[in-house]
Amino acid sequence: MLLPTSTVGKKIMMAITGQVLAIFIFFHIAGNSTIFFHALNGYVVALYKLPLFVWGGRLVLFLAFVFHIWYGTVLKLENHAAKPEPYAKTRYLQATFAGRNQIWTGVIVAVFLIYHLLQFTFQVTNPAVAADTHPDALGRPDIFMMVAQSFRQIGISGVYVVSLAALGLHLLHGIQSSFQTWGMNNERTLPVIEKTGNVVSVLLFFWYCAIPVAIVLGLLKG
Amino acid sequence: MNLTLYVWRQKNSKDKGRLVRYEAKNVSTDMSFLEMLDVVNEGLIVKGEDPIAFDSDCREGICGMCGQVVNGVPHGPRKKTTLCQLHMRHFKDNDTLYIEPFRAKAFPVIKDLIVDRGAFDKIIQSGGYVSVHTGGVPDGNTLLIPKHDADTAMDAAECIGCGACVAACPNGSAMLFTAAKVSHLAALPQGRVEAARRVCAMTEEMLAQGFGNCSNHYECEAVCPKGIKVKFIAKLNREFIKAQMPGNESCTGRG
């Protein structure tokens, strides 16, 4: 079994974990979009009524993250070692900015993720708006208030938009790349997958940005 | 036309190496890139200087011996063209050209623009063939091969092993080279028999030789003088996944 050690195996680990995370990214924004219908607090309560799903999901995501970062780092180090000397003059014909900077957008996303978890999951960055200690009128944790109060600070929204841009770039290369790694490409499907991957990445970026932007612009009020 | 060249000069594998400036005067547009270097070299020799060492043999784009990086692109700016078939009419008067050797850990520089591509031979030796002895084979028409499969095999088999893919790859990966051989043989019934063993052995050898991993940048395809497609890398990946399936002989590394 060469899966965890071989060159293709490592790439497949990247692809599986990346795809799991991408699927999460989609459901995460889909669920959070309840904010536009003033149903965020209710959605969260409903979600937590499925502890197995929540904790199972968290476990899967955690493992996916760990492996994605582990293999990403290993691959990057190997790749770096395989190309020790740069050219005096560099010109890329096909390699994209996103693809070449996958590791760096990944690092940005990882750092952002820690902040994001501290902010909204552990709620330690600003206890004054922590949802768990501030129930809404129906006695539910007031997630909406927490989110809205946070994003109203332009600095925080700015950090989100920049980080989401990094995530978008990461997906831009990651989605199509994962299909290639799975061997699902041929001459006909390659351009289709590339285009679809690009469209999905850009859509996700705008979709995610819609929440902080709407709050900053005052379009979404309590 | 006249050109300014910055050429990588390195006496031997231990020397540090540096870019040296040369002027190429009265270059004819009908010259190939290598003929332009020939003329520069003739000038250097007469002056008693060491000529620029570079590999070339057939000079018709098939042996795969030549290869330099010109202004950041292996084999220069023209698509699907080896350096020996790149003609100077594709450059402009007073252009400045940076000429460097193929760079990758697995391709150490021997002298100037000459690199050691022996690692490619090692990859092939690890399994890039059908294990058939001379003699005792059936008639060529015994196994029928769909035209499409034969054509696909040929598309992949056109690889000349020049190493431009490795030189262009930001990761110094030999995936396109390896994939071309894996795909060529996997497309044919004669090669199918050993497909699982082959893909495992060749990818392992690739890593052992110090090449990087594929990050799907497709820079290799863009510079390949024979237009080998990255779909073959996907094919290699498929073959690798298939090889992991239960029922296949175990894929335990270097065969």
Place this chain on the structure above:
Amino acid sequence: MILDGKIPSGPLHEKWDKRLSEMKLVNPANKRKHRIIVIGTGLAGASAAASLGELGYTVDVFCFQDSPRRAHSISAQGGINAAKNYPNDGDSIERLFYDTIKGGDFRSREANVYRLAQLSANIIDQCVAQGVPFARDYAGYLTTRSFGGAQVSRTFYARGQTGQQLLLGAYGALSRQIRAGTVTLHPRTEMLDLVVIDGHAKGITVRDLVTGRIGSHAADAVCLCSGGYTNVFFLTTNSIMSGVTATYRAYKKGAYFANPCFTQIHPTCIPVTGEHQAKLTLMSESLRNDGRVWVPKIKGDKRPANDIPESERDYYLERKYPAFGNLAARDVTSRATKEVCDEGRGVGPGGRGVYLDLGGAIGRLGENTIRERYGNLFEMYERITDENAYKQPMRIYPAPHYAMGGLWVDYDLQSNLPGLFVLGEANFSDHGANRLGASALMQGLADGYFIIPYTIANYLANIEPGAVAPDAPEFQKSCEEVEAFTKGLFAVKGKKTAHEFHRELGKLMWNNVGMSRSEASLKEALKRIPEIRDEFWKNVTIPGSGRELNQELEKAGRVADFLEFAELLTRDALQRDESCGAHFRVEHQTADGEAMRDDKNFSYVSAWEYKGVDKEPELHKEPLVFEHAHLAVRSYK
């Protein structure tokens, strides 16, 4: 001396079987004790080394490129002949044999040619088994095309890269043996001397091209598969590094050089553009299947090709050779082309070119069909000339291409020096005075896969393995000689580069000893060559030292050998006072300019023995006996 080709007796079609049954075998347990050296990794070398390794011999294989896969066989475009008769068009071993011997203008050895035809079918099977992706039809069967003047369709091909695919097949087999440890690969290593001990070839002296180290390798037998010497003409279709060095230095050690004057000029190459040019590029002969060759009827017509009306075009091949037309044999076509250009009707810069026009075929079959058939050739043409051959006719001109001559070998491919075997283009045996298209690949692989594994055993079975130690004084002496030669080159410290001397020699050879030769032109060449050689040894300059990678030193060594070999080639051309195949002596032609053979006086192989640089070599003859083939006058009318 009369040479004996050791041809088995009996009917032609039983000779090889008879030989096989007579030959001795080497005990399997003893095979690994026998060390065999193989020089070159082209079709002959790679297939020989792989096959011998498979049998269990200890093989050392040498190539001067960085990888065995670079050998010049890789450049062969068109295809490989085999008497499979798949298309049911009347082909047979007998017919392939006869076409080949007739193509060679009855100057090859009958038994060898017949064996080649017999083995041709096995080659295709072997290559298919290796995974060579030959062209196939929609039913999945192998397809063939007719090629280079053959009237049956017997040429198997892999797009326009047949040589590449066959070589990669052999390279794969070789790689497998390298992995298995039976074969040791020595890349970037050039053979510079043959070591002969008590009359037997027992090793070689080589230079490591990276470190410059000169050293010897001892063995029980040496197989020379070092290709042809056509680069003596400088501007040729051969690769830059191709030289005569390996065979010539074996010649200097006593191996006979046979028929050196038989060199083939290929009719369809891209014309020369200027002094800077390093080599010429071949356009596959298959283009002549659909193309028509013409020049303007009027001298010095400067109009673009498309502006010249049909009535003012001279389709000279169709006019002169109505039966074969544009498919006339290579030498015939080349000479006819030279003739029209000599008349001042050539086209393109310098007037050394004729049109190869596929316009009619494009009109008839459509551009797409032509693109499918020749797309890669049209691309190549465009890359080199910047002209679009779909819109205007290609310009072509003949260029030196292949050497039929080579070291003399007997039926077992063994030279007059026991233990020295010569395979592929490096030997003289199968193509006579002219080689048919798609036959070179066939010969290289037949020699390597199917002949040498048997015949070498017959020699090895009679000798003691490892009888000569690598520290024998002969090896020491050989290394010293090679060192002295290198020192001599550096000591000149002149003003001209080796390249300049090569170009000068090439021009002389092309003009005087090229497509057509006369007593006067040959005598002039014999006078000029030693002059150029003397100047070389007085005025060549080589920078750097011998203890490093030094491409100028390599080049100078090869040019030095060409400067001696050219004389041998010319002398042979002068001695052969007849026209046959590619050897055209203007004194011997029919009223309408065809080659006139002299079977009464020249039906023999000329094998030359070295006597010293400035001494005349001694001629030995091997009479050619035709028991089977009827000596006909070759006619493409």
